[in-house]
Amino acid sequence: MHMLNLGILAHVDAGKTSLTERLLHTVGVIDEIGSVDDGNTQTDSLALERRRGITIKSAVVSFAIDDVAVNLIDTPGHPDFIAEVERVLSVLDGAVLVVSAVEGVQAQTRVLMRTLQRLRIPTLVFVNKIDRAGARYDGVLEGISTRLTPAIVPMGVVVEPGARDAHFTLFDDARLQAPLLDLLAEHDDDLLAAYVEGRVSCERLRAALARQTGEALVHPVFFGSAMTGAGITELISGIKELLPPAEDDIDGPVSGTVFKVERGPAGEKIAYARMFSGTLRTRDRLTFRDGEEGKVTAISVFAQGAAVREGAVAAGRIGKLWGLGDIRIGDTIGVPRKSRADGHGADAHYFSPPTLETVVAPCRTADKGALHLALTQLAEQDPLINLRQDEVRKEISVSLYGEVQKEVIQATLADEFGIDVMFRETTPLCIERPAGTGTAVEFNKKDPNPFLATVGLRIDPAPVDSGVEFRLEVELGAMPYAFFKAVEDTVKETLEQGIHGWRVTDCTVTMTHSGYSPRQSHAHQGFDKSMSSTGADFRGLTPLVLMSALREAGSQVYEPMHRFRLETPADTLAAVLPVLAKQRAVPQTTEMRGASCVLEGVVPVAQVHELEQQLPGLTRGEGELECAFDHYAPVVRGAVPDRPRTDLNPLDRKEYLLNVTRRVGG
Template sequence: MHLLNLGILAHVDAGKTSLTERLLHSAGVIDEIGSVDDGSTRTDTLALERQRGITIKSAVVSFPVDDVTVNLIDTPGHPDFIAEVERVLGVLDGAVLVVSAVEGVQPQTRVLMRTLQRLRIPTLLFVNKIDRRGARHDELLREISERLRAAVVPMGSAEDIGTPAAGFLPGLDPGAAAVLADHDDALLAAYVENTVSYDLLRTALAAQTRRALVHPVYFGSAITGAGVDALIIGIKELLPAAEGDPQGPLSGTVFKVERGPAGEKVAYARMFSGTLRTRDRITFGEAGEEGKVTAISVFDHGTDIGTDSVPAGRIGRLWGLGEIRIGDAIGAPRKAYEHFFAPPTLETVVVPGPDADRRALHLALTRLAEQDPLIGLRHDEVRQETAVSLYGEVRQETAVSLYGEVQKEVIQATLADEFGVHVTFRETTPLCIERPVGTGAAAEFIKKDENPFLATVGLRIAPAPVGSGVRFALEVELGAMPYAFFKAVEDTVRETLGQGLHGWRVTDCVVTMTRSGYWPRQSHAHQGFDKSMSSTGADFRALTPLVLVEALRRAGSQVHEPMHRFRVEAPADTLGALLPVLAAVRAVPGTTETQGALCVLEGVVPAAQVHGLERQLPGLTRGEGEWESDFDHYAPVAHGTVPERARTDHNPLNRKEYLLNVTRRVG
C-alpha cells in the first residue's frame, strides 16, 4: 500500500475546505458534501469553526485513490493561524495550493508559496471557483507565474469560465515542453529536434514535480466538482509517496496536540522510520523524557480506527504520553524543529471577568498553549499591586503573544465556549526584543558584599550576530564544581533573559560564566545534611539573576521593535493621499513602480501600525487598494519613548525587592 501525506493550503476563503469536502466525496468517503456556510464540513469540527466559517485548527482525514491512501491535512487559511500551517509543513509529502479564480494571488498565497518552495515540498496548484462571475484563466496564469515566481505547467484549460457551466478540459499545455526542458537535458535535446513524445513529457513532468522544480496547475470548482477528478489523478501520479523503513530505527515528529473527551492528551505524530506499537516505552523531546504509548489510531477511509501499531509513512494519534509537546521528536530526532514563518509580533494581556475563576483561567490558557505554543503565555504572579503593605494584593496577569486581532477574538470565544471563562483584553501592543549594545561583566562571591547565597557566580554578556539567539559559554573548568550547578546557572540565565532592562526578551548575545564557587556538602557527626554549610542548586538559581542583570546593566541594552515589509497595490492617482498617511506612521517606502493605472509601493513599517493601515486603506484608495505585509526584521526604537514592559518576575533589577521576595530577608 502506498501512502501520501497531503496538505491543503490557501489564502482564507479561496475554497480550501470546500475542496477537501469534494475530494472526500469523489473518493466515496462521504455521501453528501458538507457546506462551510452551514457548518457541516468534515474537517471543521470545532463549534467556533462552524460558527465563523473558517478553519482554525488543522485536521486530518483519509481517503483512497486506487492503491494509494491519502492522509489529507486541512489547514487554516487566515494569517492569524499561520502557526497551525507551520507545524503541518514538516510532515508533508506534497501539497495542493488553492487559488481563487476571481481574487487570484492574494497575500497569504504568496507567503505560503515562498515557504513551500524554500522547503522544496512538491506542490500542485488548484485554481478554484471557475464557475463564479469574474473568474480568469490566461490572465491568472500569468499572475501566478509572475507573482509567485513559479514555473507552472497548465494541465488543461477551462471552458465557459465565469459561468455555472464552467468545466475543465484535461490535457498538457503545448508550452509544457519548453518549461520542462529547462531542467532536463534529454528533453531539451528532443525539444530542439521536435521529437518530444507524450510519454517523455509526462515522465519529465512527474520527476520535476516531485523535485519541486515545476508546479502543475489545474482549474476547477470545488462546488460543482469541475476539474477535481483531474486533480485527483495528479495527486496520485505526480506527487511522491511517503518514504520510510518500517523496520528502521524509531523516528517521528509530533505536529498537533489536543485533549480527548476525558481531558486526556492526544498527540498527532508522523512516523518517518520504524514502527511504533502500543505498550512501547519511548523517549521524546529535547530532554529525553519517557512515556508509554497506551493506545494508537490511524486514519483510514474518512475516519480514524484503533490499531496496534503505526509504521513509517503514516500519521497516528497517540495516547498515554502526558508530557509530550508539539514539535517533540519521537525516538531518534529527524531534524531540529524549525520555524518556517515569522514569530508573533503582537502581545495583549488577558483580563479576567469579575466572576472569572482564576484557577480555571490559568488551566484553560495552559491547555490553549499546549495546542499552540507560539501564543507564548507570560504569567504575572508576583507583582505587588498595592503599596499598603509589602506583601499586599497580588495581581495575576497573563500576557498572550498574537499574530492578529482575529486570533484574539478566537481565544476570547474559545475561553468562553469551551471553558466557561469570560475575559477581555487590553490593547494589543507590539512584541519587542532587547539586544545588548556593549559588553558587561559582574560577579558575586560566597559570603562577600552581602551575598546571602552559598554560591559564587561571575557572568559576562556580549552582543552576538543578529539572529543567533542566546549562547552560553564557560571560562571556568567544567570540573570546578558539580555539573548540576553549572546547569542551574545556564537554565537560569536563559530564563532571566526573558525580561531585560526594559522588560523585553533579550536575544542575540553570548553569556559567559567567568567565576564559579561552592561549598561542598557538609554534615555534623551522626547528623544529617546541613544546608547552612552546603551549596545547593537553589543557591545558584537565586544568585544568577542578580549577577546577570548587573552585567546587562553595565553592557546596556537597546529595545528593538518588529518591522513588517509591506506591499501596496493601488490606483496611481491615490498615491498622493496614501504617502502622507504612511509617513505619519513611520513607514519607510522603498520602491515605487507604476503599472499602467496602478502603482505598486513596497517598504517597511512598524508592526504596531499594520492593523490601522489595513483599516484605512479602503478609504484612501476608493476600495481598490491591496495590502500585504509580513514580518521582516527588528529595528531599534528611534522615535518617542522607549517602550517598557511590566516585569512578571521577582525583579532582580531591584536588589532589595528581589531578596525580599526570594529569601524574605536582605543580605
C-alpha cells in the same frame, strides 16, 4: 500501500476546505459535499469554525488513490493562525498550495510558498474558482511566476474562465514538451544532452517532471473549481503521479513528532503524531522532553475519512495517541529527528513569532482561577500564545498574531469554559538586542554573593535572527554537568525579560567563570546543603550576573515592522499618503497600473489595525492592503517602551534577594 502525508495550504478564502470536501467526494469517502457556509464540512469540526466559516485548527482526513493512502491535513488560511500551519509543515511529504483564480496571489500565499521552498517540500499549485466571475488564466499564471516562483509548469488550459461551466483541459504531450524541456533541463544535464541528440521521449519527460517535482525544483500548476468539480480528477492524478510517497523506515527505531494536541470529551489529552520510523504500539512506554515519561493507552489511525482504533501506528502514518498526559506540541517521540529547517530540531520556527500582546481579564472576579486554568489548556494547543502571569498586578497576558485571534480566544473561553472575558488594548511585542559587550562575575563565598556558586558571564551581540546561544569558556569537567545545565537553562529563562522587560535575542552568552562547593556532610548525619552547592545556588545567582552583564552591554529595543502592499485607485492617492505618513508607514516603491497605483513599503505593526480601519473610507472601499511581518526596527522616536516585569526583578538586587533567599547579601 504507499503513504503520503499531504498538506492543503492557502490564503484565507481561497477554498482549501471546499477543495478538501471535493477531493473526499471524488474518491468516494463522502456521499455529499459539505459547505463552509453551512458549517457541515468534514474538517471544520469546531463549533466556532462552523459559525465563522474559517478554519482555525488543522484537521486530518484520509483517502486512497489506487495504491496510495493519503493523509490530508487541512490547515488554517487566516494569518492569525499561522502557528497552526507551522506545526503541520514538519510532518508533510508534499503540499497543494491553493490560489484563487479571482484574487490571484495574495500576501499569505507568498509567505507560505517561501516557506515551502525553504523546507524543500514538494508542492503542486491548484488555482481554484475558475467558475467565478473575474477568474483569470494568463494573469494568474503571470502572478504565480513573478510573485511566487518562475519554476512552474502549467499542466493545461482553462476553457471559458469565469463561466459556470468553465473546465480544465490537460495539455497533450506535444504541447507540454517545449516548456517542460526548457525548465527541466536547467537541473538535468543528461536530459539536455538527450534533447540535443534528439532522443527525448514523452515518458522520459514525465519521469523527469515527477523527479524534479519530488525534489521541489519545479511546481506543476493545475486549475479547477472545488464547487463544480472541474479539474479535480486531474489534480488527484497529479497528487498520485507527481508527489513522492513517504520514505520512512518501519523497521527502524521508534521516532515521531507531535504536531497537534487536543482535549477529548472527558478532558483527556490526545496527541497527534506523525511517525517517521519504527512502530509504536499500545502500552509502549515513552520518554520525551526532559525525561518525562508516559504510557500509550490507546491509538487511532486515519483510514478512509475516519480515525479508527488500532493496536499500533507505523512509520509514515499519523496516529492519535491517548495516555500521554504531559506531552506537548513539538515533542519528539523516541529518537530525535532533524527538521528540514536549516538542520534545527523539531521546535524550529518557520514563520515570524507573534508580534502583538494583550491582557485578558475575566468579566467576573470569581473566574480568575478558572481563567488561568482555561488559558493553560489553550496554550497546550497553541504554545505561541505564550501565557504571561504578572503576580504583582494579578494579570494574564497572551501573545497574538492579530485581532481575529483575540476574538477566537474570547469565543472559545465562553463556549468551552463558560468564562466571559474582556481584553485590554492590543500592543506590539518588541524585542531587545544587546548594544555591545558586557561582562560580570560573582565568586563563591565572597561578599556580596549569598549563593554557594561562582558564575561569570559575558554577553555579546550576534547576527540578526540567530536567537540565543550559550557557550563555555571553562572546562566542562570543572564542576558537575547539572550545574552547567542549571546556568544554561536559567540564562535562557532570564533573557525572556531584558532591561526594558522585552525578550532579549540575537546574542551569545559565554560562561567565563565557574566554581562550586563540593558535597559535604556532618559526622553521623546526611548531606548538608548549607555547606554544599546545589542547582538552586546556580539558578539563583545566574540572573543577577546576567543582568549585570546586560546592563553593562546596554540593550536596544526594536519594534516589529510589517511589509505592506497597497493597491488603491490613483485618484485617492492624495488622501491616502498623508494617512500613511501619520501611521509611520514608509512607501518604498510606487507603480502605476492603469487607473490603480501600487505602493509597497514598511509600517510599524502597532499602526496596522488603525490603517486597516481608515483605508476603506479613503479609497471608496476599493483599496486592497496586504501586510506580513518583515523585520524588527530600532525604536528611534519617542520614549523607549518598557514592559512590566513578571519575574523576580534581578535588576533590583535587594528586591531580588529578598524574594529568592529572604536574606540580603552584603
